[in-house]
Amino acid sequence: MKILFVTDLHGCKWKYDRLFEVANDFQANVVINGGDMLPKNSELFKQGEFITDHLDDHFAQFNSAGIYYLCYPGNDDLRIYDKQFDNACNKYPLVINLAQRKFEVGGYDFVGMNWVVDYPFRLKDRCRMDTADYIFQEQFGTGLLSTQDGWQEINDWFTCAKTLPTIEEELDRLVRPDDMSKSVYVIHMPPCNLGLDRCYHGAEVGSKAVYNFLEKNQPKLSLHGHIHESPEVTGQWYAKIGETLCIQPGQLDEFTYVTIDLTTMKFDRIVEQRLT
Numbered sequence: 001m002k003i004l005f006v007t008d009l010h011g012c013k014w015k016y017d018r019l020f021e022v023a024n025d026f027q028a029n030v031v032i033n034g035g036d037m038l039p040k041n042s043e044l045f046k047q048g049e050f051i052t053d054h055l056d057d058h059f060a061q062f063n064s065a066g067i068y069y070l071c072y073p074g075n076d077d078l079r080i081y082d083k084q085f086d087n088a089c090n091k092y093p094l095v096i097n098l099a100q101r102k103f104e105v106g107g108y109d110f111v112g113m114n115w116v117v118d119y120p121f122r123l124k125d126r127c128r129m130d131t132a133d134y135i136f137q138e139q140f141g142t143g144l145l146s147t148q149d150g151w152q153e154i155n156d157w158f159t160c161a162k163t164l165p166t167i168e169e170e171l172d173r174l175v176r177p178d179d180m181s182k183s184v185y186v187i188h189m190p191p192c193n194l195g196l197d198r199c200y201h202g203a204e205v206g207s208k209a210v211y212n213f214l215e216k217n218q219p220k221l222s223l224h225g226h227i228h229e230s231p232e233v234t235g236q237w238y239a240k241i242g243e244t245l246c247i248q249p250g251q252l253d254e255f256t257y258v259t260i261d262l263t264t265m266k267f268d269r270i271v272e273q274r275l276t
Helices: 013-026 041-065 079-090 157-161 167-173 208-217 230-234
Strands: 002-006 030-033 068-071 095-097 102-105 108-113 143-147 150-154 183-187 221-223 238-241 244-247 255-261 266-272
Touching: 002 013, 013 030, 013 041, 013 255, 041 068, 041 079, 041 095, 068 102, 079 095, 079 143, 167 208, 208 238, 208 244
Parallel strands: 002 030, 030 068, 068 095, 108 183, 183 221, 221 244
Antiparallel strands: 002 255, 102 108, 143 150, 238 244, 255 266
16 A cells, blocks of 8 residues: 655645656555645635636546545635535545545545644634643734634634634544554644654644544554644654654645555655756
8 A cells, every 4th residue: 555645735736736746656546635735825715716726626637547535624724615625525536535534445544633733823713722721822813713704803712712622632533443553644733742843933833632642542654744844843754652653744845745655664755846
């Protein structure tokens, strides 16, 4: 079973085009796109157009090539487009929206979760407290949720967040694999304490709940993203919790992805410059 894992493409079209080429060259059975798939910054409310104009054709390529494509929206992908995203996935038998779902391919169970631990940034569509005793970071402004009419401002985000399930609770709600030793978890948020979660300014922002979940349940493999720069800051893009291999490839200006052979557990991280 050969897996190609990529994350945090944020609507970069040349990286999406290259992803299909790489998947064919690697003869991947499964491509996993681990969240933050759509354009961000000034393009947030154009994400629906990206799904229609680009992502749909991208999915069709993989489906026609017989390559499973497991994916989900991330914390920078507005929840107002989730139905449209789900509809695009559902058009193709081999394309699966893995958010809070389990899907079996080739005898392995793949389980996805795209909630993230709360951060200082204003967009809160997919934010949660990590654990019940989570201490919030200082915020850059009032919280925002996306709506069809624009932004909904949340003046007291901390009180609102305390009414939502924590990351710990969300993990416990996931459908469990039949055999943890033949399972792959795709969790956008990286675990703490492994050097996979460090920001440029030095803060380590990984999830205690994710770490504890992996330590307790010991899946074969866990795949993460979210903190784009962490591998460049720490020099660490994979680590182990017991027998669980955790991979967080990062994603900066170059195209970064990881190839994995689940049978031999050989894996490699590749960083490609854009060809002009």
